[in-house]
Amino acid sequence: MQASQIAEDYPSVRMDSDALAAAKLLAEHRLPGIVVTDGDQVPRAVLPASQVVRFLVPGYIQDDPSLAGVLSESVADRVADALRGKTVGQLLPDSAAKPVIPVVRADDTVIEVAALMARCRSPLVAVVEGKRMVGVITASRLLQVTLANT
């Protein structure tokens, strides 16, 4: 069984996509993260929903969480304001902290996919043909496939 046979479609955005639209995609599909590609459909990173949640929280509260309890401001207004006009690329953490997406080839075996996923402790890997992403395999998808006959 090859990676391409178990890969699934998965919402992706581009580095230059609108940040608010990306947040709405995460919310609508209830995803833990979304794949970020460049203009050539090459997978570049994962944008975790928890990273977008950071933009709900004003900087002075990130510095001193005890202040969060006394804040009563409208959250929805703030998050929309914080995301409006930004790109997905601007939501991603800088370099070292950036969540990298592991990549497998379409003809890699299930064991190769599992080995990479386990080593990277990643909840998903991108499947590429050449350099372009053709789908995604999540850890739960891999379990679904391998446990199907047990």
Next chain:
Amino acid sequence: MQASQIAEDYPSVRMDSDALAAAKLLAEHRLPGIVVTDGDQVPRAVLPASQVVRFLVPGYIQDDPSLAGVLSESVADRVADALRGKTVGQLLPDSAAKPVIPVVRADDTVIEVAALMARCRSPLVAVVEGKRMVGVITASRLLQVTLANT
């Protein structure tokens, strides 16, 4: 808006639950992880699906991933065998590497939940009343709630 108002049910298992049953729950619900509680419903950890995927991969391949491509053994048999008779607690990594689940109180505000989630970079937090878990808030749920009116 308080944590208890946006918390949702989320599958959980106990430390002494059957590992194979937990893997099937992850696969069936297509979850990136599952909450692990002790016998008193106190949240103790998250079992990521990627951690269960480790058990698909024989140790010698984890040590040398280049061997994965030449392996043609049945994966399904191996994973079922590897998980059978184990408990969830035995799947979790040891101490330091164990994924801790952040905990909020039922009356915490959305901003407090967001601040904790952002700080821990966690895709979900457990909501407790006293010490018992009453639900879970995922990062995407938090985005869904805060973006609902934008």
